[in-house]
Amino acid sequence: MTSTLDLPTQCDTDDTTATSSPDTDLNTSDLDGAAPADAAPDGDTSSTDVKESPLDELSDEDRAALHARWDAEIDTIVRADPHTVLLAENVRTADAEADEDTTANFKTHGVKTAVNGYRDYDTGAIVVTEGQRRVLNAREAGCTVPVWMKTPPPADERKATIERIVNQFIENDPALRRSLTLSDTARALQQLAAFNLKPAGIARKLALGRQGKTYVENVLRAGQSELALKASERYDLDLLQAAVIAEFDEAGDTDTAKELILTARTAPNNFAQLAERKRTERADKQRLAALTEDLTEEMTAAGVTIFEQSLPDDGDARSLDRLRPTPEDEPRTELSAENHASCPGHGAWIETDHHDEQGNQIPVAVYGCADFLAHGHALSYAPAGRADFTPVPTSTGTSVDDESSEDEQADEVAVARAAHAAAELERQKARIIRKWVIQNNKDWDASAAPRRKWLVGLLQRKTAPQGAQLFLALQKAHGGYALRRAFERNHPLAMTLLYLPDGATLADLTSKVAKAPTAGKATLYDLFLTLCAIEADLSRNSWRSPWDSAQAYMAAIIGWGYPASDVERKVIDPETEQEVIAAQLGDLAADPTIDGGTTAEGDESGGAEIDDPTAVVDDVDDAGADEQTGAQTDHADGDAADGTGPEAVEQDTAAEAELIGAAI
Structure with a gap:
């Protein structure tokens, strides 16, 4: 006999006696x-x-x-x-x-x-x-x-x-003990679904509780993707991660699915934020493609040649902001698109990493010349009378005057080169900062949904977390702008997260709070309203220049278990532009003329890597191989304030995700 028998349901309505023993004189x-x-x-x-x-x-x-x-x-x-x-x-x-x-x-x-x-x-x-x-x-x-x-x-x-x-x-x-694998669970629920049982019905049959419907939906979604199931079992991913991976895999975005697998393994605190950002990017990509098509048609109709290759930093083709009309023009003389329109080399590159005032990504035409030397233009910083930095050759027989002329020419070229190198360095810095801002803005926008979902979950607890009373007292004593604005506007974000209907009033919110069954639950409502007030006041600027209230808010929720992503942790420990530039350019940031910087011709060499540093998983095929090479982020997931959270890892997602896919 075993201890796991298939026993019939015995509830308080049963007439079964207390034991199955034979009758005796003593009841x-x-x-x-x-x-x-x-x-x-x-x-x-x-x-x-x-x-x-x-x-x-x-x-x-x-x-x-x-x-x-x-x-x-x-x-x-x-x-x-x-x-x-x-x-x-x-x-x-x-x-x-x-x-x-x-x-x-x-x-x-x-x-x-x-x-x-x-x-x-x-x-x-x-x-x-x-x-x-x-x-x-x-x-x-x-x-x-x-x-x-x-x-x-x-x-x-x-x-x-x-x-x-x-x-x-x-x-x-x-x-x-060995629980059912996700694959086995998915197959079982799929069999139930085949009998036309809806997720809510399956949850009721299995008595899965209040979150049962969501659980069933996630299992069924994960079960649709072989990649998600294999990754879940191989890398011990949780159900929600598997369901999200399946979402992208089933949508045909396998690259993102693999990137999510990698993130779940190496930087799980970034998983929810990355998934949300990818969803947003998927919609933005469709919108951007339509805008790019419109711009392409507009430029083609105007007779503008569209250069297919990406905007170069060297070679014969140059953007107009790096050129002046002719060598005879003074250095740094502007060459506008209107003045250049009649040039046979006139054309434009379409860049898609620009943003409008609302932060929406838009395509922009960057005008340039296909061959500035062939069409009589000059580099903007080249010495007067010259198209580039190539020294003018002297005669074979040199005199003292010739040597003096060569020295003057060398000095002139050196000065022009230095000015050109400085201008190119400023371009690189601007490009780095623009990329840094764009990427972190996207990550910040994507972090809002997971963070607010966590706030809703916090309210499901029975009592407030440790330290909540002190946090509330400090916030009320300070009486910051975020709190005052929430009071004045009747807590709009809190009402939204509490799923109060459209048109709900402060009386509806008050009625809900008044039904708190215990003092602990009432404190939770107080905490929730306060956190929502600060959350509503956060903006894209919070990760760069946070207010004190934002820093206190982020530190508090991290301490209470919120798995903050890298960009959210910047609220507590912001990066500076100088730090970002130095991490990318190293010594070149201070001296553009050192080795690996700008060459004599003014071209950027391969010594200065502008793109983000990468980290490579040495052996993805080994489920336990988490050794990383390359550069990591400036500060780990656990910020200096509390040291909590997994270590953040920067990723070359394209290369590593390909390895993940091969391993699975």
């Missing part, structure tokens, strides 16, 4: 009544605490018959009222209480797995040694609990205690 219910549930507190109750029992009034013959009946119970299943059984001391102290989801499941299905227990022959009470949580949840659910009856422990207290601890440890040892 079983009388014995259970001798050891009521309140005889001693749960967790430290033992049969030795009971001093008096109806058994004391029995004759020796009746007592022997009763003991014989109990002997026959050993290795059988006895159904017992959970309120009458006693709980032995248990090694589990954390989470040793009933929970809503399990209780709801027991109300629907009863207790499917028998607990282990024995009969105390002195009192007749059933003592449960393994399965205290099942008993506690059965009490809440009003169901009987099946008890697999064991031989009573030895009389030697030392041996009995050792035996109890060992058995309880084995009972709770996760190494001995």
Whole structure:
């Protein structure tokens, strides 16, 4: 006989008796009544605490018959009222209480797995040694609990205690338990869905609780993607991560799906923000493609040549902002698109990394010349009378005057080169800062949805987190602008996150808060309203130049368990433009003429890498290989204030995601 029998549901409406033992002269219910549930507190109750029992009034013959009946119970299943059984001391102290989801499941299905227990022959009470949580949840659910009856422990207290601890440890040892894999779970739910059961119906059938419908939806979504299922099992991803990966894989965006897998492994705090950003980018990409097509048609109709290659930094083709009309014009003389329109080399590149005043990405035409030397133009900073920085050759026979002329020419070229190098360096810096701002703005925008979802989840707790009262007192004492504005506007963000209907008033919000069942819940509402006020005041500027209230807010929610992404942690420890430039250009940021900087011809060499540094997973095929090479972010996920959170890792997502895909 095993302890995992398929037992029929036994709820408080059943007529089943307390045990399955044969009839005796002494009613079983009388014995259970001798050891009521309140005889001693749960967790430290033992049969030795009971001093008096109806058994004391029995004759020796009746007592022997009763003991014989109990002997026959050993290795059988006895159904017992959970309120009458006693709980032995248990090694589990954390989470040793009933929970809503399990209780709801027991109300629907009863207790499917028998607990282990024995009969105390002195009192007749059933003592449960393994399965205290099942008993506690059965009490809440009003169901009987099946008890697999064991031989009573030895009389030697030392041996009995050792035996109890060992058995309880084995009972709770996760190494001995194997949950269903996500693939198995998905297949099971897909089979149920094939019978036209909706996610809500499946959740009800399985008694999955309040979040059951969402759970079923996520499992079914993850089950549609082989990539998500394999990644989940190989890299131990959670269900929500698998569902998000499946979302992109099923949409045909496998590259993003692989990038998300990599992020889940190396920087999980960035996962939700990355997924949200990719969703936004997917919509923006469609909008940008339409705008680019319109601009292309407009320029083609105007007779403007569109250069297919990307905007170059060197070579014969140059953008007009780097040219002057002719070598005879003064250095840095402007060459406008209007004046250049008649040039045979006139054309434009279409850049798509520009943004309008609202921060929306837009295409922009950058005008240039296909071959500035062939068409008589000059580099903007080239010496007067010259098209570039190439020295003018002298005659073979040199005189003192010729040597003096060469020296003057060299000095002139050197000065022009230095000016050109400085201008190019400023361009690089501007490009780096623009890329930095654009990327972090996108990440910041994407972080709002996961952060606000976490705020909603915070309100589901029963009590406020540790330190909340001090945080609230400080915010109220300061009385910052964000709080005042929320009061004046009747907490619009809080109303939205509380799912109050459109047109809801302050009275509706007040009514909801007034229904707080406990003081702890009321404090949670206070905290929620305060956090929402500060959250509503955050902007794209928060990651660059945060207010004190924003820093206190971010530090607080991180301390309370929010897995902040890298860009959100910048609120606490902002980067400066100087730090970003130095990280990209190194010594070149201070001296543009050093090796690896601008060459004599004014062209950027390969020594200065402008793009973000990368980190490479050495061996993705090894599930445990997390060694990283290359540069990491300036500060880890855990900020200097609290040191919490996983270490942030910058990623060459294209290369690494390809490795991920190959491994899976």
